[in-house]
Amino acid sequence: MPTRVAFLVIICFPMVAQVPAPKDLRRFYQQNCVRCHGADGAALDAAGKKLRGQDLTDAAWRQATSDEAIAKTILKGKFFGQAMPAYKKELTPEEALQMAKEVVRGATKGKVIGPDNTEVVKP
Ligand code: HEC
Numbered sequence: 001m002p003t004r005v006a007f008l009v010i011i012c013f014p015m016v017a018q019v020p021a022p023k024d025l026r027r028f029y030q031q032n033c034v035r036c037h038g039a040d041g042a043a044l045d046a047a048g049k050k051l052r053g054q055d056l057t058d059a060a061w062r063q064a065t066s067d068e069a070i071a072k073t074i075l076k077g078k079f080f081g082q083a084m085p086a087y088k089k090e091l092t093p094e095e096a097l098q099m100a101k102e103v104v105r106g107a108t109k110g111k112v113i114g115p116d117n118t119e120v121v122k123p
Contacts, residue, residue, distance in 0.1 A: 023091070025099045029113050036084065040121045041107030053084070057109040070100035 030039075037043050041056035054061065074096040077086035091099065103113060112119035 023095055024115075025095065025103050026114055028090070028099070029103050032087070032090070034113075038121075039112045040110055041104065041113055042109045056104050056107045062105065067097060067100040067105070070104050071096040074099055 029037075029041075033041075036053035037056055038053070042058075043053040043055050056062075071093065073084070074091065075086060075088045075093065078084035087096065107113055110121050112121055
């Protein structure tokens with residue numbers, strides 16, 4: 001009997017291990033979005049200004065938009081993926097919505113978007 005249990009453990013383990021770990025979306029932001037939207041999301045660095053990335057910390061814009069609209073932009077990009085690339089290959093719709101709710105809405109001018117949002121943006 002113990003051998004059968006061991007066998008089950010061996011065949012079941014890979015199935016458990018395959019459940020994808022939740023993506024670290026702040027890290028994803030740092031790797032994919034910073035170059036256009038800036039470390040804090042305010043698009044104040046040179047590249048962001050040139051590309052005219054949306055200031056994600058702008059209160060009026062944030063109030064006027066919805067989580068769903070933000071998630072849609074992240075998945076589809078802007079201007080057919082030209083101005084802003086589409087991320088539908090990298091993110092699931094659920095991850096995009098989570099990104100909208102937690103990362104984009106959590107952005108604060110002057111605070112680096114990162115694990116704890118505390119680091120200050122250097123001018
Ligand atoms: C190549 C530059 C570029 C990259 C990379 C980029 N964006 Fe954008 N983003 C833009 C531009 C340009 C706009 C449009 C600004 C405007 O309409 O004024 C935009 C707009 C947005 C908006 C506003 C959407 C709306 O409907 O108003 C959100 C939210 C956003 N980006 C999030 C992200 C996130 C999250 C990432 C990373 C996963 C990202 N962007 C990566 C350039 C970029």
